[in-house]
Amino acid sequence: MNTLVCTHPGEIVYEEAEKPVLAPGYTIIKIRRIGICGTDLHAFEGTQPYFNYPRILGHELSGEIVETDGAPGFSVGEVVTFTPYFNCGKCVACRAGKPNCCTEISVFGVHIDGGMAEYVSVPSYALVHGDGLSFDELALIEPLAIGAHGIERAGVTPNDTVLVVGAGPIGLGTMEFARIAGAKVIALDIDDARLGFCRDKIKVPHTINGLTENVHERLSELTQGDMPTVVIDATGNLKAINNAFQYLAHGGRYVLIGLQKGDISFSHPDFHKKEATLMSSRNATRQDFEKVINSMKAGLIDPTTYITHRVSFEDVKNHFSSWLDPATGVIKAMVMLD
Numbered sequence: 014m015n016t017l018v019c020t021h022p023g024e025i026v027y028e029e030a031e032k033p034v035l036a037p038g039y040t041i042i043k044i045r046r047i048g049i050c051g052t053d054l055h056a057f058e059g060t061q062p063y064f065n066y067p068r069i070l071g072h073e074l075s076g077e078i079v080e081t082d083g084a085p086g087f088s089v090g091e092v093v094t095f096t097p098y099f100n101c102g103k104c105v106a107c108r109a110g111k112p113n114c115c116t117e118i119s120v121f122g123v124h125i126d127g128g129m130a131e132y133v134s135v136p137s138y139a140l141v142h143g144d145g146l147s148f149d150e151l152a153l154i155e156p157l158a159i160g161a162h163g164i165e166r167a168g169v170t171p172n173d174t175v176l177v178v179g180a181g182p183i184g185l186g187t188m189e190f191a192r193i194a195g196a197k198v199i200a201l202d203i204d205d206a207r208l209g210f211c212r213d214k215i216k217v218p219h220t221i222n223g224l225t226e227n228v229h230e231r232l233s234e235l236t237q238g239d240m241p242t243v244v245i246d247a248t249g250n251l252k253a254i255n256n257a258f259q260y261l262a263h264g265g266r267y268v269l270i271g272l273q274k275g276d277i278s279f280s281h282p283d284f285h286k287k288e289a290t291l292m293s294s295r296n297a298t299r300q301d302f303e304k305v306i307n308s309m310k311a312g313l314i315d316p317t318t319y320i321t322h323r324v325s326f327e328d329v330k331n332h333f334s335s336w337l338d339p340a341t342g343v344i345k346a347m348v349m350l351d
Contacts, residue, residue: 017129017329020067022059025330033134040081040137042093044128046152047326047348048073051181051249052123054337062274063123071128072097072121075143075151084137092143094151095135097121097128098296113162113296120296129329131350141302149347150309153316156345157305158297160186160247163270164194165301166294167243171195176232176241178257180207182319182345183270184247188217189314190304196243199235201228201257204339214318223253232260245294246271255279266290322346 014032019025033041053070055061075094081087100107100115107115121127121135143151160183169175175191177184180202188211191198199219200211211217221231232240240262246254249271258279261267267289269277284291308314321344324332329348336343 014131015326016069016126016131017071017326018067018069019056022057022066023334025057025070025333027330030130032132035080035082036134038083038137039134040084040087040140041079041132041134042074042076042095043079043132044074044076044130044350046075046148046350047071047128048152048156049333049336049346049348050156051183055249056123057333058337060274061123062272063120068122069126069129070122071130072123073152073155074121074128074133075148076133078140079132081137084140087137087140087142092146092148092151094141094143094154094302095139096141096297096299096302097135097139097155099125099136099139111298113298118296129326129348131326141299141306144306144310146306146309147317149320150316152347153319153345154302154305154309155297156182157186157189157308157314157316158301159183159270159294160188161190161301161304161308162297163187163245163247163268163294164190166292167245167266167268169194169196169243173197173242174199174236174239174262175243175245176201176257176260178202178244178246178253179248179250179271180204180211181247184245185211185215185319185344187245187247187270189215190308191243191245192216193308193313199232199241206339206342207344210344228256229259236262241265243268245269249273251275251277258284261287261289263287264289266292268292268294270294319345320347324348326350 099119100112101117104116173196175196176199203224208220245268
């Protein structure tokens with residue numbers, strides 16, 4: 014079978030590999046869709062933590078079961094996706110119901126080879142029923158679940174004003190679930206096209222361009238001086254992460270969904286006087302996947318609006334580097350294996 018391998022930063026190549034053989038407790042899936050995410054692009058740039066080369070990228074996936082073992086309720090030919098965070102089931106985090114931050118976690122396409130291949134083998138416990146959704150919709154569950162998990166971590170309620178910093182796919186999903194939770198949502202980015210997407214496609218009422226507007230003044234204006242009660246970073250940019258501490262309301266919560274390699278820094282006295290809360294949000298849980306599926310089926314989210322670029326698996330290498338350029342206008346590139 015054909016695979017696409019990131020051999021080192023800046024280089025991806027096609028390589029032939031053996032089709033996986035069914036093992037006890039595993040399922041083999043014929044891949045039909047691969048969403049390109051920030052993790053893939055950061056790995057290509059060489060800025061992704063927890064990463065080693067060479068690596069087959071890809072963890073936003075959907076496909077069809079071709080062989081399965083240890084998957085009660087699933088059948089050959091069924092359309093599925095899966096949770097791409099494989100956990101040990103025994104560590105302190107797993108015992109506490111947090112397999113998304115397992116001490117021995119293996120994230121598909123990050124710690125181990127991922128889904129840019131014609132067939133993959135995954136633990137059967139990770140399978141998620143397609144539930145009548147399309148291949149496109151199923152491949153977009155994972156990035157949306159990241160946002161859903163961040164909103165769950167923040168404990169967002171209708172009384173909150175949520176500032177989401179970064180209007181990429183993860184940020185957009187975060188905004189959607191903040192809206193579903195009933196909060197007032199504000200988007201902050203430095204790209205007018207992406208801010209326009211927020212307003213036009215997912216109906217975010219308030220947007221701020223961090224390059225052309227005074228962010229602090231605009232936030233104060235929009236919150237009648239209170240400032241956002243929840244700030245969520247979805248950029249993974251160190252400067253953006255550090256800057257956003259100043260936007261937090263007294264008693265507020267700051268959630269880091271974005272990830273970068275450096276050390277964050279902030280004013281301890283300012284953070285302390287606000288009795289603020291700082292937390293990370295890593296990956297997602299099966300419950301987050303189920304929330305996304307239910308939201309899609311209820312018409313609360315239309316994930317297909319995120320897909321701005323489509324490409325065949327055979328042409329990914331020719332386009333991959335271009336998706337790093339904001340001028341291409343990419344929100345979500347979708348790879349098709351039909």
